[in-house]
Amino acid sequence: MDTESRRKRLIYRATHRGTKESDALVGGFYREAVPALDPADFDEAERLLDESDADLLDWLMGRKPVPAAWSGTIFDRLHAYARSRGAP
Numbered sequence: 001m002d003t004e005s006r007r008k009r010l011i012y013r014a015t016h017r018g019t020k021e022s023d024a025l026v027g028g029f030y031r032e033a034v035p036a037l038d039p040a041d042f043d044e045a046e047r048l049l050d051e052s053d054a055d056l057l058d059w060l061m062g063r064k065p066v067p068a069a070w071s072g073t074i075f076d077r078l079h080a081y082a083r084s085r086g087a088p
Helices: 003-015 019-035 037-052 053-060 074-085
Strands: none
Touching: 003 019, 003 037, 019 037, 019 053, 019 074, 037 074, 053 074
């Protein structure tokens, strides 16, 4: 799949997650971040979208610890985005 198609797919997946909260938070971040995302980071961005809405929201809201595997990854950028929008 070419780079532009992958970008569009990432944004679509992020904005159609299934819950309003995830669509807004995760989708908003991906809409901002993906256009500038290095294609080398697409696989990581896709893996993050494979996580459940419940887990992502629990991690972002501080209700559960973030798994070590997501430390230093695109999740950190998503978390910073969420905090800038009022998440704890």
